[in-house]
Amino acid sequence: MIFTWNIPARDGGLAGDEMLLAFDRGRTARVLICPAWFDEANKLRRFTVEVMRRLDAAGIDSLLPDLPGCNESLVALQKQTLGEWRSGMAAAAQSLSATHVLAIRAGALVAPAELPGWHYAAQSGPKLLRGMIRARTIAAREAGISETSEGLMAIGRESGLMLGGWHIGAKMFRELEIAEPTVAHNQTEIAQSQIGGSGLWLRAEPDEDAGQADRLAALIADSIG
Amino acid sequence: MGSTPFIEGQLDEAALDRQLKALIADVLGLDQAQAAAFGAESGLFGHLPELDSMAVAGLLTEMEDRLGIVIDDDDVDGEMLETYGGLLAFAQAKLDPLQTPS
Structure with missing residues (x-):
């Protein structure tokens, strides 16, 4: 279930290894999972893998690559850019022979446009930043430090920013400020209301919901046919 | 929503x-x-250990989406986040500025 995938190196250097969690039995339908990011990645990790288990039971392979700089990755998060995450996901789709893509929350920002698939509760770059910056200003206020969203945005654009423990580089920050998920041809948006219940990314602490995982997996399995 | x-x-x-x-x-x-x-x-931020700054930020962002309001830095203070009553009064004032929250 645990594999690695090779991400092409920038500047033609050696390819980097990143972790891959996969239910890979060489079946016809192979769904690339573009996971949620940062804090939401933690909150949605179990849900994501529970959906993958259900897809496996429905006869569908699924492939969840780590984004470079996240989880077990050996490269620094602060050096990552949105553009490189996009090309990394496109490379993963190709090398893993993905036939579909399921993007979750901000994962929609890096979903390969050429694959048919689904965007589940897609999150835009500006909203992602807004939430993380707000968390930082609230924590700062609690600690008696004065920080403003505007001031933090300026620092982020100029030299990157530590948000919620994630060091986001300046280029990534500037890219996220204008990044909107694009639903490509053959891709469908799945709103939380179609899944029922409340989004697990909202929870203060990671949680699970078997019913939600059932419904998202069923929606995908029915659509693949 | x-x-x-x-x-x-x-x-x-x-x-x-x-x-x-x-x-x-x-x-x-x-x-x-x-x-x-x-x-x-009922106590919120500072009273419920699971309600940390990240969770409060998520809550405020979701309030913006569901209620169609914009919450500025200056709006966020201890009083507003400390109790459910404080948060409700804040939301009332944001939605209906002419009405003074009790």
């Missing part, structure tokens, strides 16, 4: 109360009955 709680241009306080409780239930993973038990003095 729910529409802005207005009836014929008037702020429907009961609807706002229900929406805000539902949102807190979503954040804290409570069922609706538990959330319904929230009173004005």
Whole structure:
């Protein structure tokens, strides 16, 4: 279930290894999972893998690559850019022979446009930043430090920013400020209301919901046919 | 998600109360009955260990989406976040600035 995938190196250097969690039995339908990011990645990790288990039971392979700089990755998060995450996901789709893509929350920002698939509760770059910056200003206020969203945005654009423990580089920050998920041809948006219940990314602490995982997996399995 | 709680241009306080409780239930993973038990003095930020700054930020961002309001840095203070009553009064004032929250 645990594999690695090779991400092409920038500047033609050696390819980097990143972790891959996969239910890979060489079946016809192979769904690339573009996971949620940062804090939401933690909150949605179990849900994501529970959906993958259900897809496996429905006869569908699924492939969840780590984004470079996240989880077990050996490269620094602060050096990552949105553009490189996009090309990394496109490379993963190709090398893993993905036939579909399921993007979750901000994962929609890096979903390969050429694959048919689904965007589940897609999150835009500006909203992602807004939430993380707000968390930082609230924590700062609690600690008696004065920080403003505007001031933090300026620092982020100029030299990157530590948000919620994630060091986001300046280029990534500037890219996220204008990044909107694009639903490509053959891709469908799945709103939380179609899944029922409340989004697990909202929870203060990671949680699970078997019913939600059932419904998202069923929606995908029915659509693949 | 729910529409802005207005009836014929008037702020429907009961609807706002229900929406805000539902949102807190979503954040804290409570069922609706538990959330319904929230009173004005029920403690939030600083009282519930799971409600850290990241969770509060998520709650405020979701409030913006569900209620159609914009919450500025200056709006966020200890009083507003400390109790359920404080948060409800804040939401009321944001939705209906002419009405002074009690």
